[in-house]
Amino acid sequence: MAETITSHEFGTGVMDDSGIAEGIKVQGEHCRRNGAPITARIVEAQLALMQGDTQCGQRIAHWPGLPLEDAMPLRLAGGFQHLHLTGADERLAPIYRGEISAQSDVDAVVSAVTADHDARLLPWLDGPPQTNEAGRSASFMAALLWLSSRVGGKFELNEIGASAGINAMMDRYHYDLGGVTKGPSHSLMQIKPEWKGSPPPDAPVEIVQISGCDQTPVDLSDPDAALRVKSYVWPENTDRLQRMDAAIALAAQSSSDVVQADALDWVLARLSAPQQPHVVRIFNHSIVWQYIPDERRRKIRAAIEAAGQQATAERPLAWIMLETNRETFKHELLVKYWPGPDNWHLLAEAQAHGAWVQWLAR
Numbered sequence: 001m002a003e004t005i006t007s008h009e010f011g012t013g014v015m016d017d018s019g020i021a022e023g024i025k026v027q028g029e030h031c032r033r034n035g036a037p038i039t040a041r042i043v044e045a046q047l048a049l050m051q052g053d054t055q056c057g058q059r060i061a062h063w064p065g066l067p068l069e070d071a072m073p074l075r076l077a078g079g080f081q082h083l084h085l086t087g088a089d090e091r092l093a094p095i096y097r098g099e100i101s102a103q104s105d106v107d108a109v110v111s112a113v114t115a116d117h118d119a120r121l122l123p124w125l126d127g128p129p130q131t132n133e134a135g136r137s138a139s140f141m142a143a144l145l146w147l148s149s150r151v152g153g154k155f156e157l158n159e160i161g162a163s164a165g166i167n168a169m170m171d172r173y174h175y176d177l178g179g180v181t182k183g184p185s186h187s188l189m190q191i192k193p194e195w196k197g198s199p200p201p202d203a204p205v206e207i208v209q210i211s212g213c214d215q216t217p218v219d220l221s222d223p224d225a226a227l228r229v230k231s232y233v234w235p236e237n238t239d240r241l242q243r244m245d246a247a248i249a250l251a252a253q254s255s256s257d258v259v260q261a262d263a264l265d266w267v268l269a270r271l272s273a274p275q276q277p278h279v280v281r282i283f284n285h286s287i288v289w290q291y292i293p294d295e296r297r298r299k300i301r302a303a304i305e306a307a308g309q310q311a312t313a314e315r316p317l318a319w320i321m322l323e324t325n326r327e328t329f330k331h332e333l334l335v336k337y338w339p340g341p342d343n344w345h346l347l348a349e350a351q352a353h354g355a356w357v358q359w360l361a362r
Helices: 017-033 037-042 055-061 073-086 090-096 103-116 118-125 134-151 167-172 223-231 236-254 263-272 294-310
Strands: 152-159 174-177 181-182 194-196 205-215 258-260 280-286 316-326 331-338 345-350 357-358
Touching: 017 037, 017 055, 017 073, 037 073, 037 090, 037 103, 055 073, 055 118, 073 090, 073 103, 073 118, 073 223, 090 103, 103 118, 134 152, 134 167, 134 174, 134 181, 134 236, 134 280, 134 316, 134 331, 134 345, 134 357, 152 167, 152 263, 167 236, 205 263, 236 345, 263 280, 263 345, 294 316, 294 331, 316 357
Parallel strands: 152 205, 152 280, 194 357, 205 258, 280 316
Antiparallel strands: 174 181, 316 331, 331 345, 345 357
């Protein structure tokens, strides 16, 4: 999902002009604080668009929802980068090269480009960004290593909100997690975050099956779809772009198993599916929980926990999440498993895109 923050975290998101403008400013500052000044300028140029008469500008100015919760500023940012990556408008190139940095100059270019590509850009506002980050699979793999000695080392992974299915290919990646290595050594995808703290357990891990769901899954083997996903990656994050290219290449070899489905419906279907003996059924997700409506979150939680109470040593169940703590704004790796203690275990904190992992488990 998107590199956004929620309106609940900042107390914004009201639907008048001032609330929309404030949401854009907060998103821009979030980008800037996270090493993405070019993206911040593109985001903040939407303040100028609000004052114009383009369809895009007017849609932003009259946004009916919560601009941050809807990731509205990042939707159009993806559209501008798509224009840039396809070479559709060379006026954007100096901005993405960092040669135009004064906000007033960026505003002028973005406004002119929008006027000329209004119809092409408008559909980018129809839905939230669908980024997918392979770096987060470092946390998933670390959690599997931790679970291995507790419930067994064979796993069936079920990813909620899998988007383009990049983490649903994590069995094909090579990992170096604080010196603990797993996965095929010659993989196109090399996952080696900065590791802080002690390494995770060096335990056996065998992933026997991976599947996922998403409301609007992306087929990375489709070049147009792959470029659209890549357009949402902040251009400053060259390491992420390299991982995206590796994921696209791996998907071209064999796509991941991601189906179009509502998260709750899919979780219920997966819980009712036969489970192999001595294979741990896992439900996992990263930076997606906030996008699921409250009522459906409650039902998903209740369904998984009810199934957990029926889990046995022969057919264990576990839940892995890498999500934002709304009080500390840190991304926490949490695990719960059955049969076992009925509580969450905080294993680590991690950078949102997997650049580093702070291991906390003992």
